[in-house]
Amino acid sequence: MQSWNLKSFTRQWPLGLAVTTLWACSAAPMPAWVPLPTSSRPAVMAAASAPAEASAAPVVPAAQVAASAAASAGAASAPAPMVESPGVAARFPDPLVSYNTPAFEPGHAGFTSNAELRTLMHGLVRDGQGAANATTVRLLQVGSSQTGIPLEALQFSREPVPLASTGATASPARPTVLLVGEQHGDEPAGGEALIVVAQELAQGALAPLLDRINVVILPRANPDGAAADRRLTASGIDENRDHLLLRTPEAQAQAQLEREFKPVVVVDAHEYSAFGPYPAKFDALPRFDALVQYAMVANLPGFVTKASEEWFRQPMLQSLKAHGLSTEWYYTTSADPADKKVSMGGVQPDTMRNVTGLRNAVSFLIESRGVGLGRTHLLRRVYTQVTAITSVLKSAAARADDMQKLRGYVDAEVAAKACRGEMIVAAQPTPSEYNLRMLDPLTGADKTVTVAWDSALELHSLKVRARPCGYWLGADQTDAVLRLRALGLQVQRLDEAGELRGETYTVTARDFGERNDVRGSIADAGGVVHVKVERVAALIDARAGSYYVGLDQPLANLAIAALEPDTQSSYVTHRIVTDVARQARVLMQPALKMTPME
Ligand SMILES: [Zn+2]
Incomplete structure (x- = not known):
């Protein structure tokens, strides 16, 4: 049973993309642009008054949800409750804000509920009608959670263009920043902070930034998890490992926002464990208000990293410091007490941070110190998120023109690499040592622990292959095609049969296993199949009706992540591509004559 709806996908090729200016900091020559058919239609997003489009978003088949819910019923999520010592608590005083x-209303227990959030978001909607300095706030329906809770986002814009009757913004002139909170339901500060940011954009201190940028906010990406105070989605799938596979309606909703708005900057707001296994491993507790990391993944364009560091992270560090907040690279560790390794955030193309990077956008993970704390220090946690996110918005506004140029340049650069050079199929972080500042669990005093540290700042290539012109998929691989298109990739269908020169894969080893990240095994629906492959030069007998995914497009690196079969994130590993011989x-x-899928 598939309920994907092809009509909900729009081709994402930019109309008349003209790259006329090099990014200011670039000394590289302009790469040759590879032209493709450029018919396109504006992306249309359902507005509050026209929610019909929302139901067209692909959803996970009910059977899959039920099966994975059963599989994950025994999965551990929340760590055992712990309490801070007075010494530790004193390190995190409330800020004067x-x-x-709703969570901060007097007498309110818990956090802002899904119903309260919905009422608040609907209350912010307004139509500025294109008047100067008038902000339009639009409600975007991007599907429903697995238990049927609407997934709603807000778009803030001062674009001086009349709004279409559907509420869609066709080809906005200003770059979009996308802010996402609560992919993990037990990390509430991100969602609370995004309510604050939404209020300040609508009619507060942040409103003037809308003269330079548009902002889309999805404050609660996992409402089912939030309602249950649980990390995972209702089916047990970790939403923030689902951005390439798109098995959950929640991750599909985010892919829809990325397809429609093509944000140049994305923030993914989380919280990290204030306790976790750190007392057992190091007799110490984490000490930082904010852990931050941008995309670090194979094939990421170098200019995206450069812009992330220089234009965004450096100002963010300064701003956090100026507000009395401490910060470090994002890090985590497994639950195994014997495993003393600490790792920066993962380098797989599965998290929102990394998948968004491969969309050629600047992409930040921002984590406040909150999991396991309940409401303790909530004001400071939200303040931390608001401070970091405000810094990102200000940097994006200050660099709006640069970000547009950067996107145009990098999109063209990626597309121009098709058929040329090499690409990285798999990479790993660099083992190193790090002096990690932590806290004494009793006194709260600083305590530096030297740890084995997997650095994601420098990746080592494990597998490198010639970059193909594209990938062929058999006519029966419709599930893979739908997911690639949901990511925003352009897929073409062969109108005629013929031969394609390339390589086929043969499996040399097959191993049923589980999927891992730097925390350990990933809560997931069912196991995976790891394959080892050999490549064999071949003339591919391509039938009419089979598919071609060219790498001469801006999202080419996502196609590589999905379609090279022998990686932990691939569509073969996850049985979305049903047979290695079918790609x-x-x-x-x-x-051959081919038609782009509409
Ligand atoms: Zn998280």
């Missing part, structure tokens, strides 16, 4: 989210690498530009 007040916020007006192939195409090494010469096809001369």
